[in-house]
Amino acid sequence: MLNRNNISLTRAAFSGMIALFLAGGAFANPVDQSIAIEKQVTAASAKSQQKVDRFAEKTLELSAEYKNTLRIIESLKIYNNSLENIIASQEKEMLSIQNQMDTIDTTERGVIPLMNEMIASLDKFVQLDLPFKAEERKNRVEALKNNMLRADISNSEKYRKILEAYQTEISYGESIDSYKDKIQTSAGEKQVDFLRFGRVLLVYLTLDGQNAGYYNPDSGQFEALDNEYIRSIEVAIKMANKQAAPELIKLPVPAAKGAN
Structure with missing residues (x-):
């Protein structure tokens, strides 16, 4: 059987253990609080860093946008200057055209x-x-x-x-030409070959090659030529039509008149 003394010791030991346990709990509570506070500080710091990172990223974006805006503004200034020069040139051109229209x-x-x-x-x-x-x-x-x-x-x-x-x-006045046309004679209208030497001489030859004539500026009429000119006229017509090589020919040339 336990005696009173043993029971008293047992109670004393149990009470000591409870006291020690309570003391240990009292000592452990501030550490946990410190750890909890540290965790809260760390979490708050992380959130703060995230905000700082976001602000830094936004700042970079705004800076890039600002620089791009400055480039656009500079480009627009150059473009506006170019337009001003073009408009000034067009205004001068319009003024010139208006002046021309005024004198039309x-x-x-x-x-x-x-x-x-x-x-x-x-x-x-x-x-x-x-x-x-x-x-x-x-x-x-x-x-x-x-x-x-x-x-x-x-x-x-x-x-x-x-x-x-x-x-x-x-x-x-600078060419030789041959062409067919009609001429009015005493016997009526005839088809002939005309030969023109510049504006110096105009002769004709009938299609049968039997008669020839020339235009006389003095009389304003066509007059007959001697038969001796027929061969020369035939050759000249071929020369004008590029059917014969150039050569010397004999034709009647009216005498030049002095100016009045």
């Missing part, structure tokens, strides 16, 4: 009478010239006169046609 009426008032005068001079020249290709040349002059009455042809085109006609007439 005055120019046309001077050009139209000039063109009419040129056509009249050409018409008179054709009438006084050797009568070669007379119908063709008269029709060309009439076409120029008709052009002056047409509103669907610009003045520049009318002027170009007149210059073209003048150039054609000039070319006649």
Whole structure:
């Protein structure tokens, strides 16, 4: 049996153990709190670092966007300067065009009478010239006169046609030509071969090769030629048609007149 003393010792030991356990628990509680606080600090620090990282990343993005915006602004400045130069050039061109348009009426008032005068001079020249290709040349002059009455042809085109006609007439004085046409004789109208030496001489040969003649500027008529010229005219016609090599030929040339 346990006596009272043993029971007392047992109770004392148990009480000591409980006290020690309670003391140990009291000592362990601050450590846990410290650990918990440290964990909270670490977690808060991690969150704070994440925020810092996000802010840093956003700052880099904004910086890049800002730099890109500056480049765009600089590019727009260059583009605007270019547009300003283009607009200034166009304004000068518009001013020049406007000035030209302002003088069009005055120019046309001077050009139209000039063109009419040129056509009249050409018409008179054709009438006084050797009568070669007379119908063709008269029709060309009439076409120029008709052009002056047409509103669907610009003045520049009318002027170009007149210059073209003048150039054609000039070319006649620098060439030799052979062509077929009709001539009025005492026996009636005949088809003949004409031969033109510039504007110096116009002769003809009948198709049968039996008769020849020339245009006499003094009388304004075609007159007969001696038979001795027939062979020369035949050769000259072949030369004009590039059917024979050039050679010396004998033809009657009217004497030149002095200017009045």
